[in-house]
Amino acid sequence: MLKGKELRIGNWIAMLSETSITEDIYTTKQIATGSEIDQITKLLQISNGNGLIAYKAILITPEILLQFGFKKGTKSDYYKEFINSVGDVKKLYIGIDEGSYFWGIEEELKSVPIEKIRFLHQLQNIYYSLSNHELVPQQKTTV
Numbered sequence: 001m002l003k004g005k006e007l008r009i010g011n012w013i014a015m016l017s018e019t020s021i022t023e024d025i026y027t028t029k030q031i032a033t034g035s036e037i038d039q040i041t042k043l044l045q046i047s048n049g050n051g052l053i054a055y056k057a058i059l060i061t062p063e064i065l066l067q068f069g070f071k072k073g074t075k076s077d078y079y080k081e082f083i084n085s086v087g088d089v090k091k092l093y094i095g096i097d098e099g100s101y102f103w104g105i106e107e108e109l110k111s112v113p114i115e116k117i118r119f120l121h122q123l124q125n126i127y128y129s130l131s132n133h134e135l136v137p138q139q140k141t142t143v
Helices: 034-046 063-068 119-132
Strands: 012-021 025-032 078-083 090-096 100-107 111-115
Touching: 025 111, 063 078, 063 100, 078 119, 100 119, 111 119
Parallel strands: none
Antiparallel strands: 012 025, 078 090, 090 100, 100 111
C-alpha cells in the first residue's frame, strides 16, 4: 500500500491512466516536486476505502531490480554497490525467501537480512539513506 509519508521527490509510483468496467490501467510516474507529493497524499486520503485507487506502489520484481542496476549475486539474490558517507564501498543486497524480499547490507563478508521490503519507492528511500544518491533506472525508460 502506498503511503504519502513514505514518498520523496524522485520516487517511482504507478498512476491510474485509464479505467474501464473490466480493468484499471496504470502508467509509471516519477515524482518531480514536493507539490506532487502533497497532491498524491491528499488523493490517497480521499480514496482510502472508496475503491478508487489513483496511485499505487510498484511491487519489486527481479526485472525491476535489474533495471535499477542490481546484479545477480552468488551470496545474495541481488546486490548493488554504493559508497557510504565516509567513503567506504558497501553492498546493498536484496534476498528473496518464499516470495518475500528482504534487504540488508554486506558487512565484512556477512550479509544479514535487515527488513522485509515490498515496493520500489521503499527501496529507493533505503538506497538514498545509505548512499545519499538516487536509485535510478540504468537506461532511460519507464518502470
